[in-house]
Structures are given as C-alpha cells and as structure tokens.
Amino acid sequence: MRQKIGILGATGMVGQRFIQLLEHHPWFEVAWLAASDRSSGKRYGDAVRWKLDTPIPERIAAMEISPAQPEGAPQVIFAALDADIAREMEPKFAAAGCAVISNSSAFRMQADVPLVIPEVNADHLALLEQQEWRKQSGGYIVTNPNCSAIGLVLALKPLEERFGIESIFVSTMQAVSGAGYPGVASLDIMGNVVPFIKNEEEKLQEETLRLLGKLQSNLVHPLDAKITAHCNRVAVEDGHTESVSVKLKRKATREDLLAAWQEFAPLAGRDLPTAPAQPVETIEAVDRPQPRLDRMRGAGMAATVGRVRPCSLLDWKFTVLSHNTIRGAAGAALLNAELLVSLGKLNPSAVPA
Amino acid sequence: MRQKIGILGATGMVGQRFIQLLEHHPWFEVAWLAASDRSSGKRYGDAVRWKLDTPIPERIAAMEISPAQPEGAPQVIFAALDADIAREMEPKFAAAGCAVISNSSAFRMQADVPLVIPEVNADHLALLEQQEWRKQSGGYIVTNPNCSAIGLVLALKPLEERFGIESIFVSTMQAVSGAGYPGVASLDIMGNVVPFIKNEEEKLQEETLRLLGKLQSNLVHPLDAKITAHCNRVAVEDGHTESVSVKLKRKATREDLLAAWQEFAPLAGRDLPTAPAQPVETIEAVDRPQPRLDRMRGAGMAATVGRVRPCSLLDWKFTVLSHNTIRGAAGAALLNAELLVSLGKLNPSAVPA
Amino acid sequence: MRQKIGILGATGMVGQRFIQLLEHHPWFEVAWLAASDRSSGKRYGDAVRWKLDTPIPERIAAMEISPAQPEGAPQVIFAALDADIAREMEPKFAAAGCAVISNSSAFRMQADVPLVIPEVNADHLALLEQQEWRKQSGGYIVTNPNCSAIGLVLALKPLEERFGIESIFVSTMQAVSGAGYPGVASLDIMGNVVPFIKNEEEKLQEETLRLLGKLQSNLVHPLDAKITAHCNRVAVEDGHTESVSVKLKRKATREDLLAAWQEFAPLAGRDLPTAPAQPVETIEAVDRPQPRLDRMRGAGMAATVGRVRPCSLLDWKFTVLSHNTIRGAAGAALLNAELLVSLGKLNPSAVPA
Amino acid sequence: MRQKIGILGATGMVGQRFIQLLEHHPWFEVAWLAASDRSSGKRYGDAVRWKLDTPIPERIAAMEISPAQPEGAPQVIFAALDADIAREMEPKFAAAGCAVISNSSAFRMQADVPLVIPEVNADHLALLEQQEWRKQSGGYIVTNPNCSAIGLVLALKPLEERFGIESIFVSTMQAVSGAGYPGVASLDIMGNVVPFIKNEEEKLQEETLRLLGKLQSNLVHPLDAKITAHCNRVAVEDGHTESVSVKLKRKATREDLLAAWQEFAPLAGRDLPTAPAQPVETIEAVDRPQPRLDRMRGAGMAATVGRVRPCSLLDWKFTVLSHNTIRGAAGAALLNAELLVSLGKLNPSAVPA
Known part of the structure; x- marks a missing residue:
C-alpha cells in the first residue's frame, strides 16, 4: 500500500x-x-x-x-x-x-x-x-x-562540521531549466551569458546560512559566516556549476577536505529510496565536474566536487555541480x-x- | 606611406x-x-x-x-x-x-x-x-x-587609481574562441561548462598584479594586493564575462565607482586609431553586460561594466565583459x-x- | 531633406x-x-x-x-x-x-x-x-x-529566367530570430531541432510560386511548377539555411548555373542604398554557405549559394543561405x-x- | 556463461x-x-x-x-x-x-x-x-x-514492403557525436549549420538502396529506386533528424502508412536483448520527433517518425529521428x-x- x-x-x-x-x-x-x-x-x-x-x-x-x-x-x-x-x-x-x-x-x-x-x-x-x-x-x-543553494550547501556542510566556515564566495553558472518553461528565451542565452537571475543571489546567500544554522529554542540561528554570491545564467539545459572559495576556521589539508566529503553519509542506514549512497562525490580529473557529464551522478541526487585547490584570498577553492531540477528541486x-x-x-x- | x-x-x-x-x-x-x-x-x-x-x-x-x-x-x-x-x-x-x-x-x-x-x-x-x-x-x-586579464584590469585600473585595491576575487566565463581553432571540441562545450583552462588562473592572477604594478628603477613592482581567480569555459563564441568582487583601500560610493570608470580616458588626445573613446563603458540595465550584446562596444575595444552592487564579503561586486580576440588579443x-x-x-x- | x-x-x-x-x-x-x-x-x-x-x-x-x-x-x-x-x-x-x-x-x-x-x-x-x-x-x-522564401526565390529567379523551373524541393534549417522575441524557448532548441514551424511550409510554397509568377491583366499567375517544403527550426541565432533540389526545363551545366547567379544584377544602375551589389553570391568552399560566416554578405542583403552538385532525383542540388531578419524581413x-x-x-x- | x-x-x-x-x-x-x-x-x-x-x-x-x-x-x-x-x-x-x-x-x-x-x-x-x-x-x-542511413531505412522498409518505393528525397540534420571526438570544432557548429559531411551523401544514398535490396544468387541487387540526399551538421549532441519525401509504387493513405510503421515487428519472438519492442515508433504531436526528447525511445534503438503529411512533389513527407551512436552505431x-x-x-x- x-x-x-x-x-x-x-x-x-x-x-x-x-x-x-x-x-x-x-x-x-x-x-x-x-x-x-x-x-x-x-x-x-x-x-x-x-x-x-x-x-x-x-x-x-x-x-x-x-x-x-x-x-x-x-x-x-x-x-x-x-x-x-x-x-x-x-x-x-x-x-x-x-x-x-x-x-x-x-x-x-x-x-x-x-x-x-x-x-x-x-x-x-x-x-x-x-x-x-x-x-x-x-x-x-x-x-x-x-536550486543554486542545494549543491553549495551539500559541499559546505562536511567542511562546516569538521573545520568550521568563516566566509564563502560563490559564483554560479546556472542552467536554463531552473527558470521553468518557456522560461529563458533562446535569443537571450544561445552563445551568451546573462549575469543576472532575479532574487537569486539574495536567496542563495540567505538560505545557505539558514541551512547551515543551528536550531535552538525553536529558532534557527543562521551560520555566523560571511557569504557573497554572483549568479549567472549560461547555455546549459540542466545542472548548476558553481565556483566556490571558502575560508575555514581550522586549518585543513586537501586530503582533510576530500575525506570530509567522501565520508559524509548522514543518512546511512535510513534506506530512503531517493537518497544517493554518497551525497557528495569527488572527482580528480582536472576539468571536472561538468554539467553534461556529471549531473546524473547518484541518479541526479549527488553533488560533485572537483578542482580542489588552494585559494590565495580565502583558504580553498573548488567547483561544485548538482542537477538543478532533480537534486535542486x-x-x-x-x-x-x-x-x-x-x-x-x-x-x-x-x-x- | x-x-x-x-x-x-x-x-x-x-x-x-x-x-x-x-x-x-x-x-x-x-x-x-x-x-x-x-x-x-x-x-x-x-x-x-x-x-x-x-x-x-x-x-x-x-x-x-x-x-x-x-x-x-x-x-x-x-x-x-x-x-x-x-x-x-x-x-x-x-x-x-x-x-x-x-x-x-x-x-x-x-x-x-x-x-x-x-x-x-x-x-x-x-x-x-x-x-x-x-x-x-x-x-x-x-x-x-x-585575454582574461585585459577586461579585468581595465575595470580595476580606475578603481586602483582613485581608491586603491586590497583584494580581488574573479570568476570567469570564457568564450571558446580564446582556445583558437579547432580548439574546444563541440562535444565538450555544447550545453556544458568546463571549469578549467590550462594555466589560465595563474596567468590571470600574475598578469593582473604586474599590469597594475609600478615601474621603479627599471623593475615592475606588482601591485601589493591579493587576487584569486576561477576560470571557466562556457558555450559562447566571443566575449569573456567575469564576476568580480573587490576590496578597496578607501571608502567609495557606487557613484564614485561609476565616475571613476566613466571618466577614465588616459589616452585622450593621443588619437590612436584603435583606441576606444571610452575604454570602460558602464551599463545600468540589470542583466548586462552580456557577450552577445555588448562585446562589440567601442568596436570590440571597450570593456563593459555592469551590475555594480555591494559585496557582503569584500566591498563591491560587478560584472565586466570584453571581447577576447579583439580587445583581448x-x-x-x-x-x-x-x-x-x-x-x-x-x-x-x-x-x- | x-x-x-x-x-x-x-x-x-x-x-x-x-x-x-x-x-x-x-x-x-x-x-x-x-x-x-x-x-x-x-x-x-x-x-x-x-x-x-x-x-x-x-x-x-x-x-x-x-x-x-x-x-x-x-x-x-x-x-x-x-x-x-x-x-x-x-x-x-x-x-x-x-x-x-x-x-x-x-x-x-x-x-x-x-x-x-x-x-x-x-x-x-x-x-x-x-x-x-x-x-x-x-x-x-x-x-x-x-523570411524563408526570400533566399530561396533569389536563388531560383536566375535559374527560372535562363532555364525554366519544373519542380523544387526545399528543406529549411531556420534561425530562432525568425520567431521574434521571446519566441523560441531555450529549452526547445538548445541541442535540438524542431521539425515544425506553424504555417511556414504553406507560406514558403505559395509565396515562392507567386513571386516567380507573371503579372498579366492585373493578376499574378503563379509559376507553373511543383514545390514541396520541409521547414525546421535549428539552434542558430540568425540566418536561414536551405537544402534545395531543382528540376529545370532546359539542360544546364554547373557553369551555366554559376553564371546565372553571378550575372544576376537586375537592379544595376538604380543605386538603391540597401541593394547589394550582387544579390546572389556563390561560394566554392565545399562546406559553405554557413549562417555564422556568410549571413552578413552584402551587409546581410545577399543570398549565398554553395554546394552546387547534380541531383540524382531532380537535376541540381545546392544550399542557399540568407539573413532572415535583414534580407528576410x-x-x-x-x-x-x-x-x-x-x-x-x-x-x-x-x-x- | x-x-x-x-x-x-x-x-x-x-x-x-x-x-x-x-x-x-x-x-x-x-x-x-x-x-x-x-x-x-x-x-x-x-x-x-x-x-x-x-x-x-x-x-x-x-x-x-x-x-x-x-x-x-x-x-x-x-x-x-x-x-x-x-x-x-x-x-x-x-x-x-x-x-x-x-x-x-x-x-x-x-x-x-x-x-x-x-x-x-x-x-x-x-x-x-x-x-x-x-x-x-x-x-x-x-x-x-x-548512422544517417539506419533511421531512414527503418522508416522506409515497412513502406517498401507494403507499397513499394519509387523515389526518395532526404535532407539530414546530423548530430556532432557522429564525427567522433574531438570531431567537430565548437567554433564550427555553435549557432551554426555546416551543410557538408564528407562522403556522407554518397554513403546514405548507396547504403539505403543496398539495405532495401534483394539477395539473389549470393548477390545483393539494390532497390531499383531513385534517391537523393542533402547532409547537414547541426548543433545537436546526439540524434540525427531527417526530412524525407517519398514516392510509392502503390497508393496508400496516411492511415496505411501509420499502420505499416506501427505493425512493423520483424524480430518479434526472437528475444534479442537489444531489439526494441517497436523498431519504428510514430508520434502525433505536430512538432515531433525532436532529438532531445525522442532519441532515447526504445533505449535509443527505436526510430521515431512524425509529421506524416502529403507531399506536393512526391507522395508523402515525414520526419524521422534516430540516435546516431546507439541505433546508428x-x-x-x-x-x-x-x-x-x-x-x-x-x-x-x-x-x-
């Protein structure tokens, strides 16, 4: 039944x-x-x-x-x-x-x-x-x-748990399916970038801090971190790609970060049918993740993190990708x-x- | 002759x-x-x-x-x-x-x-x-x-002159023509983003600081600022779009920034045939600049800045666009x-x- | 004035x-x-x-x-x-x-x-x-x-004048700008073909015969020829490309056809500002015309014909291209x-x- | 085993x-x-x-x-x-x-x-x-x-069996994956059409007639029909779309054609793991088949036929689509x-x- x-x-x-x-x-x-x-x-x-x-x-x-x-x-x-x-x-x-x-x-x-x-x-x-x-x-x-917050937050949560997060920079390249149908006109996006999605930066910033926040006395206290977002629309059907820099509270090596993502399995044992075995997959190929190749990982429910490298302004930078109408909606x-x-x-x- | x-x-x-x-x-x-x-x-x-x-x-x-x-x-x-x-x-x-x-x-x-x-x-x-x-x-x-440094530096120079620059975050969305011909395979970029361009982040970071540096005793002293770059390839024929955040040394209002760009005319009077009347154009429409619509400003030699707004992490954020094989090459x-x-x-x- | x-x-x-x-x-x-x-x-x-x-x-x-x-x-x-x-x-x-x-x-x-x-x-x-x-x-x-008829008719007219036309097959690949703005949704056309444009085949067939028709006693007698059209929308911003086969009334060599197009200059001497010097340009490169490269010939007012080769069903086949919002509108x-x-x-x- | x-x-x-x-x-x-x-x-x-x-x-x-x-x-x-x-x-x-x-x-x-x-x-x-x-x-x-012949021949075979085929016109819009990797350069196909694929028209014409031919005394006698092909490359990742007109030997109604396709099941009973239940699917929506939406029918092994309508030059026209690297390779x-x-x-x- x-x-x-x-x-x-x-x-x-x-x-x-x-x-x-x-x-x-x-x-x-x-x-x-x-x-x-x-x-x-x-x-x-x-x-x-x-x-x-x-x-x-x-x-x-x-x-x-x-x-x-x-x-x-x-x-x-x-x-x-x-x-x-x-x-x-x-x-x-x-x-x-x-x-x-x-x-x-x-x-x-x-x-x-x-x-x-x-x-x-x-x-x-x-x-x-x-x-x-x-x-x-x-x-x-x-x-x-x-849809733009989910991939980011999946990537940030394991870092927040282990190392604490102080500040976040994110620049998105978002797929057209995020705007629904008919949504984005072909004349606006073919061979083009639109550096604006209405209210998107505000949502991405606010929701990220709330999701990473603590529930105390029936109130969510947003994460006490700084975050700034640039949101862009690109000529991709499905899959939001995000360039992220992050400053941590505690020192971490590249291996520490990778381990944090790979070992992240908070739903293990719950057997939820739609939950991906590994919510955050990591990929070593130098030019990945890419929406066309990686958005369907975990049947569209996994976020994929790649290009993990030091950031000369904050601590680390990486790219995260997730499917915007599956994992993102x-x-x-x-x-x-x-x-x-x-x-x-x-x-x-x-x-x- | x-x-x-x-x-x-x-x-x-x-x-x-x-x-x-x-x-x-x-x-x-x-x-x-x-x-x-x-x-x-x-x-x-x-x-x-x-x-x-x-x-x-x-x-x-x-x-x-x-x-x-x-x-x-x-x-x-x-x-x-x-x-x-x-x-x-x-x-x-x-x-x-x-x-x-x-x-x-x-x-x-x-x-x-x-x-x-x-x-x-x-x-x-x-x-x-x-x-x-x-x-x-x-x-x-x-x-x-x-090609990715030129637009950025044109946008930064007027700010550096008037307000000083302390740190720079830039995330690029670069056109395929930047990779030459045959360059980027269609299977790699149609409906896709490639979050990697070989050596590009290094060049963008180094060259930006050198260009904004001072010549003293026959040596260029790079600008003493922090810079971090994320470089991405997108499905655009011509025109590099860049999401930029910047921290200034001295307080400036939005109007101060716009004035700095609009009044920037260091070649005025030189009558160089290829020099655009206004090297940095600003645009107020909320969803501009866009490569398809704005790359040919100043006959492809102007950089266009738009979406100037406060940054919650550094001071200001904006988008800059320039034509990568004309102004950029x-x-x-x-x-x-x-x-x-x-x-x-x-x-x-x-x-x- | x-x-x-x-x-x-x-x-x-x-x-x-x-x-x-x-x-x-x-x-x-x-x-x-x-x-x-x-x-x-x-x-x-x-x-x-x-x-x-x-x-x-x-x-x-x-x-x-x-x-x-x-x-x-x-x-x-x-x-x-x-x-x-x-x-x-x-x-x-x-x-x-x-x-x-x-x-x-x-x-x-x-x-x-x-x-x-x-x-x-x-x-x-x-x-x-x-x-x-x-x-x-x-x-x-x-x-x-x-917009789909103009390029075709420009290509056919010189043939009709010199050799007579008996039947025409045309299959179009039309740009999205032909549908206006917002027009074609990006989700409908990115990485896709839509093999249908409302009323387009009917217009293309009817208008072609009327344009090639004769005015007699204040009435246009459409050209007495058979025509069939397949109309498709493709992921191109501007420029309609058409695959054409044609059966002529009188034998003609490939050189005859090329000469007919190249010598076609019915407005010569009129000095109309928008008229292209050569309304039908021919191109020998084996993979042309292409919308991105050829739509602006004659400032967007010339039709370009290429790939002229024998047809095993009718007499000749070729590709014709014209700019749909300039020459076509x-x-x-x-x-x-x-x-x-x-x-x-x-x-x-x-x-x- | x-x-x-x-x-x-x-x-x-x-x-x-x-x-x-x-x-x-x-x-x-x-x-x-x-x-x-x-x-x-x-x-x-x-x-x-x-x-x-x-x-x-x-x-x-x-x-x-x-x-x-x-x-x-x-x-x-x-x-x-x-x-x-x-x-x-x-x-x-x-x-x-x-x-x-x-x-x-x-x-x-x-x-x-x-x-x-x-x-x-x-x-x-x-x-x-x-x-x-x-x-x-x-x-x-x-x-x-x-890859361009398979979809066409699947669509033609049921017609040949029931009505006989006299002549065939086909104009293709072929996906870039057909050219392998790196294959088609992005600068050649983004926002563009290339009206040429080397040797493709020859192969499509010859192979179609051989496939529809009869084996007699250990020799294939190609189908005795006329065929002409126009081959074009378009900005699609996977899926070849073809505009087809056909002249039949015996009169057939639209319903006859649809029945011929829908009842075509020559492998029924063989239980081949990769054979689609219905090798030729038909679709009534006026703007289909489309590569993005229909190429995966029958797990990529079915050809989809749509837009069946009378042809003013031959008898019938329609669009056929098939996946070029699955069914086509x-x-x-x-x-x-x-x-x-x-x-x-x-x-x-x-x-x-």
Missing part, C-alpha cells in the same frame, strides 16, 4: 520531474494532479507540454487535472508553484490538514517553516510542530532550498518527504489530535 | 583578427605573412581556415605565406604564436632588429619585457630599452596580457603598436645606433 | 532591425514609432528589450512611442506586426493615405497586394494601383515575402521602399488626386 | 558506447580492449577521454589495453575503427577466425560482406558464407550501415551480433572445419 500523494503545479518543469521521479517510487503513488485553472478538467497528457526525455507515464497522461483546492486532495502534497501563487495556495492546503512538501521560495525564510536538506539539517524539521496549521489541523509546510522535495516518513511525521495517522 | 608590418602566426584565430583589424588601418599595411612550415609557400587564402564573419580581404588572400624567419620580414612584426613556438621564434626576430608586438604568453613575465595595456601602464614600455636585443639590433619584444597588440608609434618607438629610424 | 517614415511594431525584433538599418539611411528618417498599447506613451528606450549587438541610437531611444493610429503618423509606414494585428491595422493606415510597406503575412496573397522582391518581380508593384485604398486616399499596402521592406522611391511611387506628392 | 568479446577502437566515441551498452549484457562480456598503439599497455581508464554521462564501469576502467592484433583476442570482435584503419585491420581479424562485427564503412559495399539491419535485411547475412576468410578460418566480417552492431547468435552463426564452435 503506497501513500497517495498529490502534485500542485503538475504541468510545470518541476511538476514534470515529480511525475518522472515518482513513477516507480516504492512508497508514494501519484493520485491527484492540480495546475492552473486553465488546465483544470483536462487530461494531464493534453494539458502539459512535456519536456523530459522519458515519455509521460500512460497512467498519468490519462489522469484528469483537479482544481487547485484542498477538497478531494490527498493528505500529502508536493508543491511546485511559483512563489506568488504558493504564498496564497500552500497555507490553504496546510490549514486543511495536508503535509505540504514545497519547492517554492514563498515560506522558506519564515521562522516556523523548516527549510531542509535531509543530509544537512534534518533536525530543523522539528520546527514544523510550531506551525499554527499543525496545531489546528495536523497540516504543515516543509520547504527545500533554491523535485528530488529535494521527494527526499524531504521520505525523511518525514522515516521520522513518522508524514503518515496522516501520526497527526496529533 | 603606411608602415609595412608582418604577421607571425597569420593563419590562426588571432592572426585572422589581425588581418581583419588591419584591413583599413591608417598607419599600418600588411606586407608579410608567416605561418607554420606546412603553410609556407601557399597562398594565404588556400592555407587559412578563415573563421570570421567578414570575408578575407582579396589582397591578403592572394599573398604568399613566407617562412617564419626574420630574413625578408618587415621591421614591425605582430606575433600570434602559441607560447612554445613564441619562446623560440620571437627572440630571433627581436635579435634581427624587429619590433615584435606579441600576443603570446611566452615573455610576459620576463623582467625586461613590457607587459602593457596602453590605458593602464603605458609607462612600463620604458622597460624595452633594457632588452639586450634592443641594445644590439634595435629590436625588442612588447607583450599584451592574456589582436586589438590589444595593435593598440600597443599604435602607442609605440605615438611615442616614436616603433619607427625603425628611431632605433638607437 | 530625408523622407520621414514611421514604424509600426517598433519594439519587436523586426522593428529593431528597421531602426538599426535606418540609422544612417540617406533617404529616410525615423520620425514616428508605434507599438502595442502597453508601450504607448513610453520612451522607446524604456519600452524596448533591445536585442541587437549595436546600441540603440540615442535619438531613437529618447523618442516617445505613439499610439498605433494613423492620426499624426507620417505618410510612409514600415510595418512589422504579427499577422493578426496587421490584418486589422494596416488597412487603417492605407485608408488614411499611407504607403504601408509591410513585412507581415496578412495580405501577401491578396490579389491586389504586391508581394515583391525588388530583384525578382519589381513589375508586380503595378498591382498597387488596383487597391481601393489607393484610389480613395492614395494609400496602399506593399508586402515582402516570408526589415531589409526586404526597406529595399521595397527604396524601389518605390525610385519609381516615384513613394513620394506623397505623387499620390493621385 | 557469457560469450567473451573484444572491442577494436575501444577509446573512441563508438567504442565508449559499446562499453556502455555491454555493461549488463546478458549474452556478452567485454574481455579484451584494443586501441591505437599510443594507448596500448595503458589502463583503459587512463587512456580514454570518456564522454558519456554514465561513469566508466570500474572493471573496464581497470582493464589493460591490448595491442590491436588478433593474437590473444577473443573470437568475437566489435570494431569501431576509422575506415582507413578498418580496411587494414579487420581482414586480419577475420583471417584469424574472428567474427568481426564492424561499424566501419570500409567493407560495407563489398559484394560478399553483409550490410545488415536485423529488422530490415537479416537474410543478407547469408553472404558471409561466401567470404574467403570464412572458408579458410571460420572468421568473417559483418557490417552495419552509416554501437547498438546497431550489437543487434547484429545478437542476431548472429540467434542464427547460430556467432558461436565459435559453429565454425565450419
């Missing part, structure tokens, strides 16, 4: 990834799809402009798109909405008793909403018990970070849901009275 | 740019072309794989390629050779009395070889009088920087030659006895 | 090309700009998302966008509107006495509207005298063909206007009473 | 695909790798520049590369060599008793060498018994067609080998005395 789940924003790029990743999922079954009013009532296969390179599962293509309302929706909702719509819609589902596993930025920085990467700050999930929705109906909102939310299951918090019957 | 010049490495990408830029040049006339032994003796039009979007000038196409030896070569040589070959070849021409205006990295860091951007450190040209070749035959070598050498003319140092009759 | 002209649809991709091509035009001066209601009243520089690699002329950037109505508009209008809007708007301007030089498909196939390429069927312009608008107010509509309309001037039909004072 | 096989040309793009496709193959086991002399003696992982997006299997990476000589090689050899080298090398292996399953063009048109697509002309395999090598040592050479050879196994011709013990 798999848990029935619903997808809000099922026709968008991240919605499509949810469907792809859930197709043979052992725990979850897609039972409900919602999208904009324009699509409501249509067959999913007719409403969606499917852009993935695996076909739409036939069962899903035949499903009817429901109105985006809690009535009739399952109790577990994956939400892939634009921030504006999420801000209005997600609270309705939480208030109606749903577990809303959100990929949107709308509530990521709200004090009582967990912003979580399972390998990084699973303990922050405790925050959800503070939510008014939770107290009233059992429902809640849990969020995963921006749908896969991130899915892993959050799996973690909630393993903590006994997703099961509707576990809801407090 | 235009000065006859020769081009060493005339069939490569930079050699082609030299020919394109010199086609209607008021001071110089292409009179001699040399390339590898394989091409020697052929018509230029038959030997070259012309990759520019303007046609090969007919007169040039009909010229015969000479052996790469000083015999019969004109006294002014533009050199567009790979470093290994330059290391062997350029001294022969200098020893034979030629002014070698080189785009190669071979001698850039040699103490008595000027590494010059005319707007930045024209005074470093004095070094050439120290060269043994100069003393013996009148010949010399003058170099321009790496052939145009750079050409401007060096024009400066030498205006200083009376290119004219063979000016050579000391 | 230059003729004042207006541009309808001034903010789109073709509107921008009009502004770029008209910047230093000896005969015409941009005096009026109109766009959608949303833009009306704004400074052009604020309303447009300029996508060309030369800057917006400052005078134009400062102009205010007018409502898209004939009141206050100059008597010569370049129209770059979507077909639906053109269908409603262009007649209003023609009825008000304007010469509407249109790039839209709306009226191309209307019996009394000239569909003209100056080098191909200038005599079809006589049709405009049949227009009701012309009779009432002096105004009229003249159109140029679809704005430049086409501009050349039509110049031809009208030279025929004394654009001058408002020449309008019949 | 899996059959041990060797790979000649193991480090190239097709060699890499062989390794990828054979990783979990139920019948074959990679036991021997050979490449150029330069690589011989090295670990495969050190010698190869791996360009696929799945990692090198560890067992393979650790294997030592053998000299390219029959001594010590297994009796079944997959060959992925350039034509020049294949011409010299493959006969050596055949003479030594090896079954050489070749992807090279060297012997495809030799009278006694089968050129085979299992779904199309399996009976041509009988030719191998005519080979002198076969008679002497039991060895032989079997070839698969050029390594997968094609692998399927040939599987067919040989199922016919009892690959097993070395079946070799005549």
